[in-house]
Amino acid sequence: MATPRGKSPTFSRMEKHRNLYKNTSPQSCMWRDTYRRRCFERLKNSRENLLQKFRGNDASADGASPGRGSVICELMEEEWKLMQWEERQARVEMKLTHGQMDDGLLEDLNNDVVLSIMEELQRELIAEEGAIIAEYEASLHLAEASLSATVEQLNTDELLCPICKRNPLMLNKGVIFCACGMRINTEQDCITLANVRQQLESGVEQHSALCHGQPVFTVTDALSAQNLVLSCQTCDFLYIVI
Known part of the structure; x- marks a missing residue:
C-alpha cells in the first residue's frame, strides 16, 4: 500500500x-x-x-x-x-x-x-x-x-612425473628421470619406481590430512645429493620423497 x-x-x-x-x-x-x-x-x-x-x-x-x-x-x-x-x-x-x-x-x-x-x-x-x-x-x-588429480595419476599403471605431470617417470641403472629434464641418481639407495609411488602417496596423504593448501614438488640439490621434495607454503609442510 x-x-x-x-x-x-x-x-x-x-x-x-x-x-x-x-x-x-x-x-x-x-x-x-x-x-x-x-x-x-x-x-x-x-x-x-x-x-x-x-x-x-x-x-x-x-x-x-x-x-x-x-x-x-x-x-x-x-x-x-x-x-x-x-x-x-x-x-x-x-x-x-x-x-x-x-x-x-x-x-x-x-x-x-x-x-x-x-x-x-x-x-x-x-x-x-x-x-x-x-x-x-x-x-x-x-x-x-x-589432490584428486594427483591420486588419480598415482593410481595409473604409469607413474607420472610429479614435476611436469605429463610424462612418465623412467628408471635406468639407478637413475630416475623424466623427459621434462628431472633427473635423480638413486643407484646407491636401490630405489624402484614402486618405492617412489609409495613415497608419493604417503606424502600426499600426510599433507592432505593436515592442510587444504596446494603442495608443490621440487628437486633440491644439497650436499651433492638431489632429492625430490613435497612442500607447502601454506602450512610449511616438507616431505622428502626420494
Whole structure:
C-alpha cells in the first residue's frame, strides 16, 4: 500500500536514510569513518578466526548454515565498547590535565544516526565476510581437485612425473628421470619406481590430512645429493620423497 503523496515504503525509508546523513554533524562523520575503518581492520586481522568458525560450523552434524554474520556482530560490539572505553580514558586524562571534561564525541551522537550507520556498516562487513569465505571455498575446491588429480595419476599403471605431470617417470641403472629434464641418481639407495609411488602417496596423504593448501614438488640439490621434495607454503609442510 502506498504511503501519503504516493511514496512507497522503500522510497520513504531511503528518504529517511538520506535525511539522517544530511543532518549528520562533522563529529558524527568523524566517528563513522573511524569506526568503519577499525571494524574493517579488525575483520581483516580476524580472517583466520573467521575461517576457523566457518570450518567448524560447516562440519557440524546437523548441516546447518555456517552462521555468517555472527563474527561481524561480535566484532562490531567489541570495537564499539573499545571506542567507548578509549573515549572515557581520554576524558579522564583531560580532566586530570586541564581540570575540565568535555561531553565526549560518542555521547553527543544522535541515536537514529548511530543506528543507521551501524546497520549500513553491518551490511558492508557481512558482504566482506562473504567474500572472504567465498575465496576460501574456491581455494579449498581447487586443492581438492588437485589432490584428486594427483591420486588419480598415482593410481595409473604409469607413474607420472610429479614435476611436469605429463610424462612418465623412467628408471635406468639407478637413475630416475623424466623427459621434462628431472633427473635423480638413486643407484646407491636401490630405489624402484614402486618405492617412489609409495613415497608419493604417503606424502600426499600426510599433507592432505593436515592442510587444504596446494603442495608443490621440487628437486633440491644439497650436499651433492638431489632429492625430490613435497612442500607447502601454506602450512610449511616438507616431505622428502626420494
